[in-house]
Amino acid sequence: MEKTINITLKIWRQRGPKEKGAFKEYALNDISTDSSFLEMLDILNEQLINKGEEPVVFDHDCREGICGMCSLYINGHPHGPDEDVTTCQLHMRRFNDGDVITIEPWRSAGFPVIRDLMVDRGAFDKIIQAGGYVSVNTGGVPDANAIPIPKADADEAMDSASCIGCGACVAACKNGSAMLFVSAKVSQLALLPQGRVEAASRAKAMLAKMDELGFGNCTNTGACEAECPKSVSISNIARLNREYIKAKLKD
Amino acid sequence: MAKTDITPEVEAQVQEAPKAAPAAKTIDSKIPEGPLAEKWTNYKSHQKLVNPANKRRLDIIVVGTGLAGGSAAASLGEMGFNVLNFCIQDSPRRAHSIAAQGGINAAKNYQNDGDSVYRLFYDTIKGGDYRAREANVHRLAEVSNSIIDQCVAQGVPFAREYGGLLDNRSFGGAQVSRTFYAKGQTGQQLLLGAYSALSRQVKKGTVKLFPRHEMLDLVVIDGRARGIIARNLVTGKIERYAAHAVVIATGGYGNTFFLSTNAMGSNGSAALQCYKKGAYFANPAFAQIHPTCIPVHGEFQSKLTLMSESLRNDGRIWVPKKKEDAEAIRAGKLKPTDIAENDRDYYLERRYPAFGNLVPRDVASRAAKERCDAGFGVGTTGLAVYLDFSSAIDRLGEDVVRARYGNLFQMYEKIVDDNPYKTPMMIYPAIHYTMGGIWVDYELSTSIPGLFAIGEANFSDHGANRLGASALMQGLADGYFVLPYTIQNYLSDQITVPRFSTDLPEFVQAEKDVNARIAKLMAVKGNRSVDSIHKELGLIMWNFVGMGRTKEGLETALEKIKEVKKEFWSNVRIPGEADTLNVELEKALRLADFIEIGRLMALDALNRNESCGGHFREEYQTEEGEALRQDDKYMYVSCWEYQGEDKEPVMYKEELKYEAIKVQQRNYKQ
Numbered sequence: 001m002e003k004t005i006n007i008t009l010k011i012w013r014q015r016g017p018k019e020k021g022a023f024k025e026y027a028l029n030d031i032s033t034d035s036s037f038l039e040m041l042d043i044l045n046e047q048l049i050n051k052g053e054e055p056v057v058f059d060h061d062c063r064e065g066i067c068g069m070c071s072l073y074i075n076g077h078p079h080g081p082d083e084d085v086t087t088c089q090l091h092m093r094r095f096n097d098g099d100v101i102t103i104e105p106w107r108s109a110g111f112p113v114i115r116d117l118m119v120d121r122g123a124f125d126k127i128i129q130a131g132g133y134v135s136v137n138t139g140g141v142p143d144a145n146a147i148p149i150p151k152a153d154a155d156e157a158m159d160s161a162s163c164i165g166c167g168a169c170v171a172a173c174k175n176g177s178a179m180l181f182v183s184a185k186v187s188q189l190a191l192l193p194q195g196r197v198e199a200a201s202r203a204k205a206m207l208a209k210m211d212e213l214g215f216g217n218c219t220n221t222g223a224c225e226a227e228c229p230k231s232v233s234i235s236n237i238a239r240l241n242r243e244y245i246k247a248k249l250k251d
Numbered sequence: 252m253a254k255t256d257i258t259p260e261v262e263a264q265v266q267e268a269p270k271a272a273p274a275a276k277t278i279d280s281k282i283p284e285g286p287l288a289e290k291w292t293n294y295k296s297h298q299k300l301v302n303p304a305n306k307r308r309l310d311i312i313v314v315g316t317g318l319a320g321g322s323a324a325a326s327l328g329e330m331g332f333n334v335l336n337f338c339i340q341d342s343p344r345r346a347h348s349i350a351a352q353g354g355i356n357a358a359k360n361y362q363n364d365g366d367s368v369y370r371l372f373y374d375t376i377k378g379g380d381y382r383a384r385e386a387n388v389h390r391l392a393e394v395s396n397s398i399i400d401q402c403v404a405q406g407v408p409f410a411r412e413y414g415g416l417l418d419n420r421s422f423g424g425a426q427v428s429r430t431f432y433a434k435g436q437t438g439q440q441l442l443l444g445a446y447s448a449l450s451r452q453v454k455k456g457t458v459k460l461f462p463r464h465e466m467l468d469l470v471v472i473d474g475r476a477r478g479i480i481a482r483n484l485v486t487g488k489i490e491r492y493a494a495h496a497v498v499i500a501t502g503g504y505g506n507t508f509f510l511s512t513n514a515m516g517s518n519g520s521a522a523l524q525c526y527k528k529g530a531y532f533a534n535p536a537f538a539q540i541h542p543t544c545i546p547v548h549g550e551f552q553s554k555l556t557l558m559s560e561s562l563r564n565d566g567r568i569w570v571p572k573k574k575e576d577a578e579a580i581r582a583g584k585l586k587p588t589d590i591a592e593n594d595r596d597y598y599l600e601r602r603y604p605a606f607g608n609l610v611p612r613d614v615a616s617r618a619a620k621e622r623c624d625a626g627f628g629v630g631t632t633g634l635a636v637y638l639d640f641s642s643a644i645d646r647l648g649e650d651v652v653r654a655r656y657g658n659l660f661q662m663y664e665k666i667v668d669d670n671p672y673k674t675p676m677m678i679y680p681a682i683h684y685t686m687g688g689i690w691v692d693y694e695l696s697t698s699i700p701g702l703f704a705i706g707e708a709n710f711s712d713h714g715a716n717r718l719g720a721s722a723l724m725q726g727l728a729d730g731y732f733v734l735p736y737t738i739q740n741y742l743s744d745q746i747t748v749p750r751f752s753t754d755l756p757e758f759v760q761a762e763k764d765v766n767a768r769i770a771k772l773m774a775v776k777g778n779r780s781v782d783s784i785h786k787e788l789g790l791i792m793w794n795f796v797g798m799g800r801t802k803e804g805l806e807t808a809l810e811k812i813k814e815v816k817k818e819f820w821s822n823v824r825i826p827g828e829a830d831t832l833n834v835e836l837e838k839a840l841r842l843a844d845f846i847e848i849g850r851l852m853a854l855d856a857l858n859r860n861e862s863c864g865g866h867f868r869e870e871y872q873t874e875e876g877e878a879l880r881q882d883d884k885y886m887y888v889s890c891w892e893y894q895g896e897d898k899e900p901v902m903y904k905e906e907l908k909y910e911a912i913k914v915q916q917r918n919y920k921q
Contacts, residue, residue: 035551036666042553042782049780049835054826057834059341061514063554065662066439067345082665089665114485115832122462125342129454133447134406138326138731139397141404145361148415158408158433161440165344188406195406 004030005097009044011056012104017112017120023102033093037080038063038070040092058117063088065229068164071171072117073104078168078227086166086229106171109214110178121167123213124181131205132185134195153191160188162230169224169232175216180224182206183240184232190243200247203240278531278890278905281692282386287911288368291390294693295736299743306331309742310494310750312479314466314521316343318438318723319706320500321445322730328452330735335492336449337461337481339516339837344446347502347514348726351438352559352659353422354430355402355723357395362419366427368392373912375721378424378611379686379714380864380878381886381914382534384907386693387711394732395724399431401731405444409433420564422719424611424919430720435559435658441723445730464490465837466521467765469497469528469702472757476528476702480761482840487831489765491758493751496701496738499525500730503685503707505538507845507852508797509782509789511682512544512557518841519848522689522708526851530697531890531903533690533710535848536856539717539865540798541683542568542615545666546635555681556666558638559659560719563608565643565652566676568615570627570636572596577627587629587637587675598622602875606919613716613865613878614919616680620798621876623679630677639675680798684722686713686865687855690890690905694737695729698890703738705729710888715864769829772839777822781838784823788815788842788849796853801869805857812853816846851891851900858902861885873916882914 006029014021028047031040038060045055061069065086072087074080080090095101103117111119161184169180186203189195195202218237225234283290301309309332313324316338324336338346360366372392376383399417403409409431410418419428433440452458463484470478470493478493504519505511526532543558571577572594579585598618600607610618619636622628629635644652649672653660660671667677689697689704691711697704706726713721752758795808819842825835862871862878863885871879880886888905 032549032551034548034668036553039551039553043551046780046782049824049826050778052824052826055835057832061340061345061516062347062350063515064350064556065665066350066436067340067347067514068342068349069340069345084661085665089662091665091668093668118832121341125344125450125453125460125462128344128447129450133451134404135451136401136404136448137329138322138401138448138735141400144359144399144403144409145416147403149411150415151411151413154408154411154415157406158410158440161408161433161443162436164439165342188408192406192408194404 003033005033005092005095005099007031007095007098008100010100010102011117013056013116014113016115021113031092033091035092036063036088037074037090037092038088056117057115060088065089066164068166071106071119071166071168073106073171075102078106078171079229084229084231086164106167108170108176110170110176111167121165123215124165124167124178126213127178127182127206127209128185130209131198131202134189135198147193149192157188157191160184160191160232160236163232164230166229168227168229170215172223172227173216174221174223175219177218178210178215179218179237179240180228180232180234182210183236186243187236187239190239199243200250203243204247207244276903278903279692280384280905281694283693287385287389290386291393298736298740301739301742301746303331305746307333309333309745310335311496311498311738312337312492312494313498313500314479315346315500315502315706315708316446316449317346317348317500317502317706318442318445318726319708319730320498321346321442321449322727323498323500323705323734324458325445325448325452326731326735327738328455328457331457334452334458335461335494336458337464337466339463339465339484341462343449343460343462344443346442347517348442348723349439350514351723352435352557353561354420354432354437354720355398355441356422356429356718356720357399357431357724358392358429359396359399361417362428364427366429370427371395371429374425375712375718376714376912377917378718379716380880380917381714381882381909382537382863382907383712383714384888385909385911389911390733391712391725391728394728397732398724398727402441402444405447407433407440407444420561421609422560423563423609423615424606424718432561435561435656438723441727445727466501466524467840468524468761470757470761471528471699472751472755475700477751478753478758480765484837485832487829487833489762491753491762493753493758495742495745495748496703498734498738499689499702499704499708500706501708503688504845504848505682505685507788507849508682508792509785510547510552510555510793512541512555515554518844520841520844522704523844523847525689525697525699525702525704527893528699529893530699530702531690531892532687532851533888533890534687534855535851535891536859536866537686537715537864538682538852539612539684539686540616540680541612542619542680543638543678544681544683545663546630546632546677546679556662557681557683558663558676558678560612562638562656562659565647565655566608566638566640567597567642568599568608568636568638569595569597570622570629574626577629580629581631581633596627603919605921610919611716611718616798617867617876619680635677635679637675638678640671641675644672684717686710686715686717690888694740695734696737696741701741703734705734715866769836769840772823772836772843773825773829775821775823775825777824779818779822779824781823781825781835781842784815784819785842785845788812788846791815792849792852796849796856799867799869800856802857805853808853809850809857812846812850819843819846854900855889855891858889859885880916
């Protein structure tokens with residue numbers, strides 16, 4: 001049943017990538033527990049605008065947990081305290097009256113802050129551009145049913161492919177590693193016959209790009225899997241490592 | 252807003268005869284000759300091509316990176332054109348196509364259930380209530396199979412049977428299973444496929460990406476589209492980009508209603524700017540209201556969440572048969588599970604026995620509204636109906652239902668805090684998609700030479716109502732298999748045209764106009780946030796230009812929209828500066844255009860004195876409450892032409908001719 005709560009927000013405000021940021025506190029009253037976390041921030045921004053202040057900048061778009069645009073490090077967790085959801089699907093019923101909620105941007109060398117809670121995740125695009133595809137042109141491909149694919153493989157590829165590229169894995173990782181993101185794409189394509197042909201070169205190219213862009217290495221803490229809103233499994237990283245070693249042995 | 256430059260001659264004409272019927276412009280849809288099934292093959296055989304050496308000398312701007320824009324940019328890049336691809340999101344992978352859940356149609360007939368290209372074509376025309384162009388729809392059905400082949404080759408993990416072959420399911424408006432799917436994330440997987448192809452071209456250097464850039468104007472030189480003005484959303488800088496052709500793939504304008512299933516950033520601004528530069532806007536009134544969305548629950552609500560149409564494969568829609576039961580449920584005294592089977596009204600199964608819960612979206616939406624208006628609605632507001640999975644769970648077991656719809660059930664539970672395995676979902680219709688859009692001919696060219704529109708941004712294939720799983724099909728058909736051909740027919744005589752300088756006076760003027768529009772908005776310094784005014788517009792649209800429209804209501808809407816426009820331009824408040832990142836300014840620029848689009852929608856709805864598909868004029872219905880078309884008067888595409896700020900637009904007609912299909916009243920009963 002709907003009820004309302006009063007909360008205090010501690011929000012990271014930062015004017016630009018090179019400027020110094022700081023936490024700012026905002027009191028917010030009578031927030032419906034049925035509202036989503038981002039709707040709560042909308043209410044805050046409406047109040048700030050009405051006071052003539054600049055609203056808090058944060059990324060968001062689809063608000064149904066699939067575009068990967070929303071981020072936010074809430075009370076020490078990427079996408080907040082709820083499990084298997086993105087920030088846009090987090091609802092205020094997860095919080096209590098009187099709570100102090102700390103909101104920060106993704107913090108990682110790979111994702112520089114643009115303003116406030118908005119970061120630049122362009123590095124993820126660059127990693128995909130390094131090899132996250134099957135090299136086929138439009139047209140001239142075989143019939144879709146020409147190659148049967150075992151259901152188990154297709155399902156596993158789908159699980160890997162469900163990554164939304166939000167960057168929570170990087171934000172959660174003490175090394176700032178993008179291994180879960182890279183391995184999800186490498187796994188999806190390595191599991192399917194269409195992607196098998198380039199599996200080795202893909203793993204090498206994407207990992208090299210990840211290193212080049214300043215992401216850290218994996219030390220198997222498992223924080224990425226725990227915080228991933230789409231439950232992408234850490235077993236993808238094991239598969240990536242296998243693909244990488246196989247590729248290196250062939251060199 | 253910067254006044255559009257009007258030559259003295261034009262102004263004189265307008266002043267002399269403002270109400271006179273315009274010189275009847277002939278709308279040439281350039282449909283190729285020949286029998287329907289051979290038109291596209293013939294076209295491709297005879298169209299002009301651009302040779303490989305010349306392709307790299309030609310620049311193409313593609314605005315948008317969704318299924319249509321992303322696939323077009325990738326395909327054009329593969330062919331060797333030099334492509335500049337823009338999107339407002341931080342990455343092309345986040346375009347709103349990603350949120351499509353249920354699936355994509357194709358006439359593969361893998362299930363051996365009698366499907367064919369003709370049947371998909373027929374279902375689409377009928378589903379669109381005979382307001383789509385035959386030749387375009389047939390082509391769409393023809394290329395649908397290639398899309399599935401293409402996506403599988405890219406590594407899209409479609410659902411498969413145990414034998415390793417592709418699985419299908421059913422969607423509304425069809426009696427065959429032709430929908431391919433990837434769990435409840437089909438749009439995501441197809442978009443990531445297009446994004447991967449796009450990324451490959453970025454690496455090759457044929458495509459250059461411009462994320463976080465928003466198109467604010469179209470640049471027309473000597474009557475041809477030659478570039479755009481875009482705002483860099485991070486720096487706030489206004490930038491000029493030139494090209495030999497411009498492709499608009501910026502989706503629909505459903506967010507005119509504020510609350511819709513569209514993403515928060517989805518907007519109609521690129522389309523409206525093209526309209527203001529002379530491109531016709533076609534059938535703006537045709538908006539789709541999707542029957543299965545999570546109901547509105549509060550004033551703070553920012554968007555509506557769709558529950559995939561695929562749920563209607565196994566979910567049954569009902570309300571209580573007795574009004575007192577409905578009242579008790581609304582008061583919280585009864586639960587849906589308390590209502591005995593005999594006291595439930597499965598109204599879609601009752602009214603439409605042949606299609607049951609899988610009637611098209613417009614029919615299902617209206618039926619829900621009818622029950623709720625009659626007092627049988629549930630939920631605290633009475634504006635909801637049940638979507639019940641209990642008989643599917645009895646028949647198949649919870650595990651099977653979980654495997655099919657698990658992610659959707661989880662999404663529902665997170666939002667509503669209710670377990671749909673135990674108690675039925677509550678749903679209500681919401682704005683979802685716009686069939687109207689920029690007018691295009693058979694070649695997907697707009698009325699401005701060199702300007703093309705693809706995907707939801709154009710108007711072409713869905714008539715007055717789109718069938719489920721057809722948006723993905725159309726976006727990818729346009730982007731992979733249609734535009735990359737047809738654009739060459741235009742570009743073939745552009746090979747000697749050198750690259751354009753962005754210092755040309757047309758670019759300078761367009762940038763000046765954009766800057767003036769921004770300066771005017773920033774100067775208002777009023778008292779209301781953009782969102783508060785947008786909500787006001789949305790409410791007007793929903794109440795008067797929504798599911799049930801009347802002449803009086805639409806006239807009221809036009810008056811009220813005028814007031815909203817005045818309020819907006821005199822009382823909006825945009826904090827911060829224009830020459831830097833400014834989210835409120837972005838929203839304000841979009842709302843300025845939504846107001847114009849809302850007006851255009853109401854005008855078009857008022858003009859169309861009939862009911863068809865998603866456009867339901869209450870004055871025009873059968874005794875049973877079904878949409879009543881007026882084929883003798885309105886079997887045309889309405890093409891609206893901009894005449895200048897605060898002037899009435901002029902409407903031209905593209906008459907629709909049906910040669911391969913017998914036009915009849917839609918019947919989903921037998």
